[in-house]
Amino acid sequence: MRGFVSENFLDLLLDAVCAVTPSGDFVFVNAAFERIFGYGTQEVVGRNMMEFVHPHDRAPTLEAARRVMQGHLQLHFENRYIRKDGGVVHVRWTAQWVESAGLRVAVAHDITELHQSRALQAALYAISEAAHTAQDLFSLFESVHGIVGTLLDARNFAVLLFDDAKQLLHPAYQVDVMGRAPGPVSPADAPWLARLLGQASAEEAGDSPPGLLAAALPTQDGPIGALVLRSEDPEKGYGAADAELLHFIASQVATAIERKRLHVGLQTLAQRDQLTQLLNRRSFVERLSAAVRAAQERDSELSLLFLDLDEFKRVNDSMGHAMGDRLLQSVADRLGATVRSADVLARLGGDEFVVLLEQDIGGRGAYLLSSRIEQAFIQPFVVGDATLVVRPSIGAARFPADGRDAEELLGHADAAMYGVKRQRAASREPAAREQGRLGQSTPASAAAEPFYRSAD
Numbered sequence: 001m002r003g004f005v006s007e008n009f010l011d012l013l014l015d016a017v018c019a020v021t022p023s024g025d026f027v028f029v030n031a032a033f034e035r036i037f038g039y040g041t042q043e044v045v046g047r048n049m050m051e052f053v054h055p056h057d058r059a060p061t062l063e064a065a066r067r068v069m070q071g072h073l074q075l076h077f078e079n080r081y082i083r084k085d086g087g088v089v090h091v092r093w094t095a096q097w098v099e100s101a102g103l104r105v106a107v108a109h110d111i112t113e114l115h116q117s118r119a120l121q122a123a124l125y126a127i128s129e130a131a132h133t134a135q136d137l138f139s140l141f142e143s144v145h146g147i148v149g150t151l152l153d154a155r156n157f158a159v160l161l162f163d164d165a166k167q168l169l170h171p172a173y174q175v176d177v178m179g180r181a182p183g184p185v186s187p188a189d190a191p192w193l194a195r196l197l198g199q200a201s202a203e204e205a206g207d208s209p210p211g212l213l214a215a216a217l218p219t220q221d222g223p224i225g226a227l228v229l230r231s232e233d234p235e236k237g238y239g240a241a242d243a244e245l246l247h248f249i250a251s252q253v254a255t256a257i258e259r260k261r262l263h264v265g266l267q268t269l270a271q272r273d274q275l276t277q278l279l280n281r282r283s284f285v286e287r288l289s290a291a292v293r294a295a296q297e298r299d300s301e302l303s304l305l306f307l308d309l310d311e312f313k314r315v316n317d318s319m320g321h322a323m324g325d326r327l328l329q330s331v332a333d334r335l336g337a338t339v340r341s342a343d344v345l346a347r348l349g350g351d352e353f354v355v356l357l358e359q360d361i362g363g364r365g366a367y368l369l370s371s372r373i374e375q376a377f378i379q380p381f382v383v384g385d386a387t388l389v390v391r392p393s394i395g396a397a398r399f400p401a402d403g404r405d406a407e408e409l410l411g412h413a414d415a416a417m418y419g420v421k422r423q424r425a426a427s428r429e430p431a432a433r434e435q436g437r438l439g440q441s442t443p444a445s446a447a448a449e450p451f452y453r454s455a456d
């Protein structure tokens, strides 16, 4: 009966059945073994099973085999094998030592699909988690890269985002093991990308380059870009199942990008001054408070500069509020170009600006920056047809000497700035009196001299 069963039923089983010697050499495999692993009987009998085990799983597999040899019935041991076609197959084993035959007998159930759906579920969860936790789009793409890498060969991976204005796809993130770094690409020059973005038909586009796998990032308003994977072995490339998988992932990534963009947009809106795009008062005070805490911990110092434009009101009064706005924007740009990238620049409101020197190099650092700003304002501002000369009064405060917290420091720097402004006004007074300007209702353009002037 036993012979009858083995001869007639073993090859009908969906699970692989095999028998190996104590050292792990195959002596028998059934037909399902070939369906699962890709190797026929002739190709494996006499070879050691460890050759086929995924390198990462060899140690636990040897340990499981040792336990079977000790007489334990091994149920539900999971490991991975490399299929003949190079693919990875996940299997769940049941194995037993058969003393009478001197062989280990094992039955392997293919759980690759189950594993893939589990991995996919985990990946989708991780992508949505990353959309919430990533600080910005780049870190979101870094996380997505890692996640896609758990499912597909993503050693070469790029996220291309579509720039509507320029009609170009920009690599917002790309990692390439060979160091290739292609720049922006126009769908007009890459028909396969045009097809992905729905701008060309399959007939027009033809096949995508060998070894490439790409999926559009779909949104309700159309694709916003694409995920692109490149295999190092174009012969092997990616299959239809991989394409389907990437397509599915791409739709989740597109949702995550949209969510992140919205979040970053709202965050920027809340943190930035809308006129100049500099940090606003609220976020500057947060930043200053954090810097004070850090300086306290490090037992170090920091400096703060407080700037207020002299007689800015006259620009508004004589040339209009819109012109005043444009001057404030130009002032913000010039300040941005004058401070170091490590300094934190903000507009507190009106014509008041502040600079925080987090990487402080002593009181001298603040003094030097203050002089540099004064120098930068010597050059007139050209706003539309007008050439305007405007100067800032600058006050400074240092932590911890001038204040223990953000509020005290700002108060001190503000007061110092007013001291400078008063001195200046006092030194201007005699000259203004001479010209008969004080106490008179004078045309703004005349009264403004020398603080601003219009182009002729």
Ligand SMILES: Nc1nc2c(ncn2[C@@H]2O[C@H](COP(=O)(O)OP(=O)(O)OP(=O)(O)O)[C@@H](O)[C@H]2O)c(=O)[nH]1
Pocket (backbone or CB within 6 Å): 275, 308, 309, 310, 311, 312, 313, 314, 316, 320, 321, 322, 323, 324, 325, 328, 349, 350, 351, 421
């Ligand atoms: N164009 C424009 N003006 C603003 C804005 N916010 C505030 N202001 C004006 O900026 C002026 C600031 O005036 P102050 O700093 O008090 O006065 P000032 O003329 O600069 O005089 P001093 O600071 O004493 O030299 C006020 O007239 C405000 O109405 C803005 O967003 N745009």
